[in-house]
Amino acid sequence: MKQETLQEFNGPMAVWQHPFxxxxxxxxxxxxxxxxxxxxxxxxRITQEGIAAEWARASCPNGQMIAANGAHWVCDSKDACVKCFDPSGKCSGVLAEGMVSGHLIQCPNDLVSDGDGGFFFTDSVRHTGIVCHVDRHRKKRVIAAHLDYPNGIAWHPGTNQLFIAESYQNRILVADLNRGSSVPVVFSDLPRHPSGKAIANLPDGLAFDCFHNLWVAHYGMGCIQILDQRGVLIRKLATEFQLTSNLFIQDQLLLVTGGAGEPGPGFVQRLKTKEGEL
Known part of the structure; x- marks a missing residue:
């Protein structure tokens, strides 16, 4: 297993600090x-020059994605719903809230497109957390239930598999959506912090690179764990801050979020890598 820091990972890097x-x-x-x-x-919204300005407001905005029409779909953990913001930053409605299959949506955390106008999202609750699917007609169904704080989520379009970070079990689950039963199984158990404290582990955001490796923001470990297609840990990247929350990968761009604590300060790392590194 290869271990590096983001500073040593190829390409120019920018780090921005925010109060939260x-x-x-x-x-x-x-x-x-x-x-x-x-x-x-x-x-x-952060410009290429690193200037940040408020684009929209929500009660407690968490994971977000940009839909095909340019709208932002955002998990609002405090308001217990998934909101839609139009391309100008105006909230245009709620995409998911309330009950689904006997489960009350309590703390939406992260979401990912299903490739067909809908999305999957995690509801982060200890022991009874769920993963929900909302199709393009806004019909909701539960994909997985009774999880111990489901957090980051990633969908692989090639295999139609859904990957879920189960934070307090310090592991990544995978649900095969091609099968009639999509009950998730363990894809990978992650390294544990030597302190033995659960808060020092907690896998968070997930993203795939172009080689189909799964990148895991490991919150309490202050790093990114990289898993191959078999769930084997092949690389570890240390970040510049104690708590690593999430990441975004596109072509040769890597964005990493987190901070020194909660409620803050927070950081954003942007790294442009050499072709073929991600």
Whole structure:
């Protein structure tokens, strides 16, 4: 297993600091960066020069994605729903809230497109957390239930598998959506912090690179763990901050969010790598 720091990972890197812990990194079609800052109640837009400004407000914006029409779909953990913001930053409605298959949506955390106009999202609750699917007609169904704080989520379009970070079990689950039963199984158990404290582990955001390796933001470990297609740990990248929340990968761009603590300060790392490194 190869271990590096982001400073040693090829390419120019920028690090920006914000008053609040950051989450939800995405990039739009123009190359503009967006992050959320949870307790700051903001969705921030960051220019290529590193200038951040408020783009929209929510009660506690967490994970976000950009839909095909340019709208931002954002998990609001405090308001217990998934909200839609139009390309100008105006909230245009709620995409998911309330009950689904007997489960009350309590703390939406992260979400990912299903490739067909819908999305999957995690509801982060200890022991009874769920993963939910909302199709393009906004019909909801539960994919997995009774999870111990489901957190980051990633969908692989090639295999139609859904990967879920189960934070307090310090592992990554996978659900095969091609089968009638999509009950998730363990894909990988992650390294544990020597302190033995659960809070020092907690896998968070997930993203795939172009080689189908799964990158895991390992919150309490202050690093990114990289797993191959078999779930084997092949690389570890240390970040510049204690708590690593999420990441976004696109071509040779890597964005990493997190901070020194909660509620802050928060950081955003942007790294442009050499071709073929991601």
């Amino acid at each position: 812990y950051t989450e939800g990194p995405v990039v739009d079609a123009t190359g503009t960066l967006f992050v959320t800052n949870l307790q700051g109640g903001q969705i921030l």
